[in-house]
Amino acid sequence: MEPTTRRSFEPAGAGGLLLGVLLAALAVGALIGWLVGSPGIGALIGAVVGIPLAVYSVYRRYRGVL
Numbered sequence: 001m002e003p004t005t006r007r008s009f010e011p012a013g014a015g016g017l018l019l020g021v022l023l024a025a026l027a028v029g030a031l032i033g034w035l036v037g038s039p040g041i042g043a044l045i046g047a048v049v050g051i052p053l054a055v056y057s058v059y060r061r062y063r064g065v066l
Contacts, residue, residue, distance in 0.1 A: 009065040017061060018054045025050025 026046040033042015 007062070007065050009062055014058050014062060018058050021054040021057045022047070022050045025053055 026043050029046015029049065030039045030043040033039040033045070036042070
């Protein structure tokens with residue numbers, strides 16, 4: 001059996017994943033907020049939830065690389 005190759009750390013990919021997850025959480029929060037009458041508050045809640053979610057997603061993706 002050949003050894004598995006390690007994934008390389010790509011800073012641009014990590015930043016893109018971080019930004020993508022954060023923007024998705026903001027969009028979902030704004031949409032939910034819009035449905036209940038306050039898209040600004042919904043976006044704020046989406047950001048509060050999205051920041052740790054984005055950091056965790058980057059951690060999960062690149063946890064064995066460094």
